[in-house]
Amino acid sequence: MNFFALDVILYLVKKMKYKSQNSDIVIECENFDMMATLDCGQAFRWTINEDGSAEGIAFGKYLKLVSDGDSVILKNTSEGDFLSVWYHYFDFDRDYAKIINEVSDNKVIAEAVSFAKGIRVLRQDPWETLCSFIISQNNNIPRIKGIILRLCETFGEKIDGGYTFPSAEQIAKLEVEDLAPLRCGFRARYIIDAARKVASREVDFDNIRALDTNGARAELMKICGVGEKVADCTLLFGFSRVEALPKDVWIKRVIEKLFDGQFPKEAEQYAGIVQQYLFQYARLTKLEIGD
DNA sequence: CGCCAGGCTTCTA
DNA sequence: TAGAAGCATGGC
Numbered sequence: 001m002n003f004f005a006l007d008v009i010l011y012l013v014k015k016m017k018y019k020s021q022n023s024d025i026v027i028e029c030e031n032f033d034m035m036a037t038l039d040c041g042q043a044f045r046w047t048i049n050e051d052g053s054a055e056g057i058a059f060g061k062y063l064k065l066v067s068d069g070d071s072v073i074l075k076n077t078s079e080g081d082f083l084s085v086w087y088h089y090f091d092f093d094r095d096y097a098k099i100i101n102e103v104s105d106n107k108v109i110a111e112a113v114s115f116a117k118g119i120r121v122l123r124q125d126p127w128e129t130l131c132s133f134i135i136s137q138n139n140n141i142p143r144i145k146g147i148i149l150r151l152c153e154t155f156g157e158k159i160d161g162g163y164t165f166p167s168a169e170q171i172a173k174l175e176v177e178d179l180a181p182l183r184c185g186f187r188a189r190y191i192i193d194a195a196r197k198v199a200s201r202e203v204d205f206d207n208i209r210a211l212d213t214n215g216a217r218a219e220l221m222k223i224c225g226v227g228e229k230v231a232d233c234t235l236l237f238g239f240s241r242v243e244a245l246p247k248d249v250w251i252k253r254v255i256e257k258l259f260d261g262q263f264p265k266e267a268e269q270y271a272g273i274v275q276q277y278l279f280q281y282a283r284l285t286k287l288e289i290g291d
Numbered sequence: 292c293g294c295c296a297g298g299c300t301t302c303t304a
Numbered sequence: 305t306a307g308a309a310g311c312a313t314g315g316c
Contacts, residue, residue: 137296138298140295184313187311249297251297
């Protein structure tokens with residue numbers, strides 16, 4: 001693919017370039033593995049098709065993506081949507097090569113990076129992220145996806161390609177019993193509590209953005225059903241706090257076995273991104289770190 | 292059938 | 305303040 005021909009070529013920052021082609025946006029980006037990014041457990045509304053393409057909905061917009069060699073094609077989207085939604089969503093305004101270089105002084109991390117360097121930490125909608133990770137607790141990925149799909153189908157807005165994620169305000173009006181169609185079990189009352197506290201601004205997202213990581217975590221943990229792990233996932237994937245380190249069972253084992261109980265200081269600033277690399281590494285290599 | 296899922300709340304000492 | 309039980313549901 002020639003990026004230097006007749007097309008207007010726009011160089012944006014950080015080793016990423018794109019061009020409009022018909023109704024598609026073609027992206028070349030060094031650290032962007034579409035499949036790994038959309039299917040590594042950070043987002044639950046993307047499906048990978050048999051032919052390797054992916055589709056899903058975020059920020060009220062449907063998108064289909066196709067991987068093509070070194071580039072990724074965003075199908076049937078406009079430059080306007082790309083710049084206002086997807087550019088931000090895929091975190092293209094961040095220099096992953098630089099971050100990887102910095103954290104790879106640590107050999108364990110460098111090894112993990114070699115397995116997972118194309119994963120990007122998505123910038124998702126904070127409410128959707130909070131709600132999704134409340135649902136994720138003590139649950140498995142296929143069922144998490146199913147519950148979220150039913151949540152959108154039941155209470156979201158119909159658009160081309162599917163349904164939007166219902167707002168906190170919409171869910172706040174409901175009662176726990178109204179969520180029965182989701183079959184989300186004990187999590188129903190957590191979802192309602194979260195929606196009400198977010199909609200009423202008892203838990204205020206603008207405030208959270210202004211707080212430091214510990215303060216922001218404490219705010220989110222005012223919600224019943226939100227502990228440290230869900231709070232940190234929300235901060236990382238919903239508020240782009242790349243220093244937030246969600247400690248799930250896998251990462252706890254990695255820290256114990258490979259880091260002697262202490263997450264490397266030199267990587268703390270990017271702990272959330274590194275965590276994604278480590279998680280992928282542990283899963284892909286089926287790392288024998290149980291017990 | 293029993294076990295487990297990228298936890299959290301509640302109960303108990 | 306720590307540790308363990310209980311939690312809804314569904315896949316295996």
